[in-house]
Amino acid sequence: MNMDENLQRFLRYVQIDTQSDDTSMSVPSQAKELDLSRLLQKELLELGIQSEINEFGILYGRLDGEEDLDPIGLNSHVDTALEITGAGVKPQIIHNYDGGVIHLNEKYSMSPADFPTLGDHVGDDLVVTSGDTLLGADDKAGVAIIMAVLAYYVAHPEVKHHPICFCFTPDEEIGRGPDHFDAKRFGAKYAYTVDGGIYNEIAIETFNAAHADVVIEGVSIHPGEAKGKLVNASSVAFAFDALLPKHKKPELTSGREGFNHLVQVSGTVDSAKLHYIIRNHSREELEIQKKEFEEAAKAIQEQYPTAKVHLTIGDDYRNMGEVFKEHPEAVDKAVEAFRALGYEPVFPPIRGGTDGATFSFKGCPTPNLGTGSYNHHGRFEYLSVKEFNIMIEIVKQIVKA
Numbered sequence: 001m002n003m004d005e006n007l008q009r010f011l012r013y014v015q016i017d018t019q020s021d022d023t024s025m026s027v028p029s030q031a032k033e034l035d036l037s038r039l040l041q042k043e044l045l046e047l048g049i050q051s052e053i054n055e056f057g058i059l060y061g062r063l064d065g066e067e068d069l070d071p072i073g074l075n076s077h078v079d080t081a082l083e084i085t086g087a088g089v090k091p092q093i094i095h096n097y098d099g100g101v102i103h104l105n106e107k108y109s110m111s112p113a114d115f116p117t118l119g120d121h122v123g124d125d126l127v128v129t130s131g132d133t134l135l136g137a138d139d140k141a142g143v144a145i146i147m148a149v150l151a152y153y154v155a156h157p158e159v160k161h162h163p164i165c166f167c168f169t170p171d172e173e174i175g176r177g178p179d180h181f182d183a184k185r186f187g188a189k190y191a192y193t194v195d196g197g198i199y200n201e202i203a204i205e206t207f208n209a210a211h212a213d214v215v216i217e218g219v220s221i222h223p224g225e226a227k228g229k230l231v232n233a234s235s236v237a238f239a240f241d242a243l244l245p246k247h248k249k250p251e252l253t254s255g256r257e258g259f260n261h262l263v264q265v266s267g268t269v270d271s272a273k274l275h276y277i278i279r280n281h282s283r284e285e286l287e288i289q290k291k292e293f294e295e296a297a298k299a300i301q302e303q304y305p306t307a308k309v310h311l312t313i314g315d316d317y318r319n320m321g322e323v324f325k326e327h328p329e330a331v332d333k334a335v336e337a338f339r340a341l342g343y344e345p346v347f348p349p350i351r352g353g354t355d356g357a358t359f360s361f362k363g364c365p366t367p368n369l370g371t372g373s374y375n376h377h378g379r380f381e382y383l384s385v386k387e388f389n390i391m392i393e394i395v396k397q398i399v400k401a
Ligand SMILES: [Zn+2]
Pocket: 077, 138, 139, 172, 195
């Protein structure tokens, strides 16, 4: 039964260390990311599919199909997150999960009380970590799903399908994944990143993202003779932060509510710096947030006329939902596939970004699909084998003629 073969593939991929590195300036950031890409290239060749790993470490390939149909793209990333090591991954399989506490090792266990999604998988087989590493289902589950779909269509030439363009990218976890993505080279009319959690979510909306840097120059004078003259740049920085709307913070918002997030502070008496990221699904509201930064800067400058307040604001990425308004076919096709198999998809707005957003703005509309994996970026990461197999069926259905 090829169900097992699909799971074997996943288990094989997670045992290869492909952690990317945000301190490295090389492309890809770590040569070891390509250890997986090269294995994929070899496995593809065994399926009779040619592929190319280009100078940026992106593996591109194509499985020909019905040439009068739109070529559909599939993507996932080979690297794993930085929060915890990806070396020495020893996946453990929990057969027929009973809903109780899972002991990963002597030190770490996970229970539905701490991780409520576990309660949805009673009776499933789960793949968990040994407690010492991440699992790397983000995104090797996505890689394994795409490989399973390709293997299926190679084994079943009688089942007609769209031409399938696929690519496996490095450095997604350090935000550089799509930098060198070439939509022309990829060749798909539209595509899917397979890089999410629960199986029935289609992500078609991201934040609009901007950032703000505030630099304060104070007036530094010996504290003994400071009265009426000293302006402490760090205190002015605190005052600036206090002027921003109190409720627009990540810890106080959810769903479609935007936020300003103070991610870095540094300061002395003489000068201080604040770095914020600004997020909102609505572009109009993002503009309002930027205005609030400008107003706060103006007010602070008036309050401390001998200090200097410099504010710079820049845009980072846009909500990919804009692209799907113009090009709904990728979303429609996925919805059709879910329904054909008896599932109803949901569309929660992502409170973050996705490589698909960049692909979409580079000309290849790309919603994101789930992989059936949970608790990414840590030792409690796990895969529901049932949902993983559902996603193989969904992706097969999407590209089916
Ligand atoms: Zn991912």
